[in-house]
Amino acid sequence: MSLESKIMEQLKEAMKSKDSIALDALRAIKSEILLLKTSGSHAEITAEQEIAMLQKMIKQRKEAAEQFLANKREELANKELAQADVIQKFLPAQLSIEELETKLKEIIQQVGAESAKDMGKVMGMAGKLLSGKAEGKTIADTVKKLLG
Numbered sequence: 001m002s003l004e005s006k007i008m009e010q011l012k013e014a015m016k017s018k019d020s021i022a023l024d025a026l027r028a029i030k031s032e033i034l035l036l037k038t039s040g041s042h043a044e045i046t047a048e049q050e051i052a053m054l055q056k057m058i059k060q061r062k063e064a065a066e067q068f069l070a071n072k073r074e075e076l077a078n079k080e081l082a083q084a085d086v087i088q089k090f091l092p093a094q095l096s097i098e099e100l101e102t103k104l105k106e107i108i109q110q111v112g113a114e115s116a117k118d119m120g121k122v123m124g125m126a127g128k129l130l131s132g133k134a135e136g137k138t139i140a141d142t143v144k145k146l147l148g
Contacts, residue, residue: 003029003033003045003050003090004030004033004045006090007026007029007030007033007090008030010022010026011023011026011027011030014026021079021082021083021086022086024083025082025083025084025086025087026086028057028083028087029053029054029057029087029090032053032057033045033050033053036049036053048131048132051091051092051131051132052131052132054087054090054091055091055132055135055136057084057087058084058087058088058091059135061080061081061083061084061087062080062081062084064077064080065077065078065080065081065084068080091132092132092133093133094133094134094135095130095133095134097138097142100130100134100138100139100142101142101146103126103129103130104122104126104139104142104143104146105146107122107125107126107129108122108143108146108147110125111125113147114147115147115148116144116147116148118147119140119143119144119147122143122147123139123140123143126139126143127139
């Protein structure tokens with residue numbers, strides 16, 4: 001089942017249950033899918049594009065929530081975070097910190113990285129192997145910690 005058909009199913013359920021937060025988040029995902037489809041040469045959207053799109057949407061919602069909290073608008077921040085949680089359900093399971101560290105140690109050994117100067121090499125490989133399984137910022141912070 002494609003992401004688009006999953007979204008449509010969830011959208012119907014959210015309408016029936018009158019869940020406005022889920023409805024808003026699902027409509028936003030549907031809108032992004034349509035934008036991707038009509039943006040040019042892509043006839044079919046790949047799984048990598050779907051994951052990147054969903055991660056971008058989650059990041060946008062988290063950043064918006066931070067801005068709302070900074071301006072003491074907690075109710076709006078909570079709404080954004082709730083939408084991010086709805087979108088998160090469509091991403092593959094995220095790695096725990098321990099699992100992430102284990103995978104990154106393997107990557108560091110493969111690349112032969114020894115210091116923070118080699119972070120670019122590690123991040124390049126980690127970005128390809130771990131996309132969708134961990135947030136980019138979390139990967140970068142963990143690599144910095146491991147390379148010291």
